[in-house]
Amino acid sequence: MQPLPETFYDQPTLELARSLLGCVLVNETEEGNTSGYIVETEAYLGATDRAAHSFQNRRTKRTEIMFGKAGMVYTYTMHTHCLVNVVSGEIGQPEAVLIRAVEPKQGLHLMEKRRPVTKIENLTSGPGKLTKAMGISTADYGRSFLEPPLYIAEGFTPDSITQGKRIGIHNSGEAKDYPYRFWITGNKFVSK
DSSP: OOBOOGGGGOSOHHHHHHHTTTOEEEEEETTEEEEEEEEEEEEEOGGGOTTSTTGGGOOOTTTGGGGSOTTBEEEEEETTEEEEEEEESSTTSOEEEEEEEEEEEEOHHHHHHHSOOSSGGGSSSSHHHHHHHHTOOGGGTTOBTTSSSEEEEOOOOOSOEEEEOOSSOTTSGGGGGOOOEEEETTOTTSOO
């Protein structure tokens, strides 16, 4: 698999959040390689989005990468889980797309070793679950999705995409109701 070209990331954040569905997230590690089809995303529109870490152009050590080029890796810790985002938008316009869930494609045994589950659909059906299963960590912060070890490759075009409210952002005013979450309709790996 080859990383998607830089031009793929040159689209508005909401469109990118949809376009990422069906693409393949790949992580190559010393333990082995894992990959999964992206089945759920959430868009965060930066300065004007109360749910975004970069709301009002908040610039911190954590959000700094969001002000950079589209296609960069933005990881951070939420509670005890690492979450992975694709930086989007123009340089200086701090937007990102959270990868919420993937459907395992490659390295299933390694994913299950890292994150043992009794039901396969619980393996990568959430943003913290998929990073643990795929070995993605905050050490990946600032990498580019344009080259290994962590990259996004071409996958398939979903037959149907559903759009709705984002999850877990209750204290973000009107932004909690924005329909910026996208998922492949009926996919069993979409977060519950």
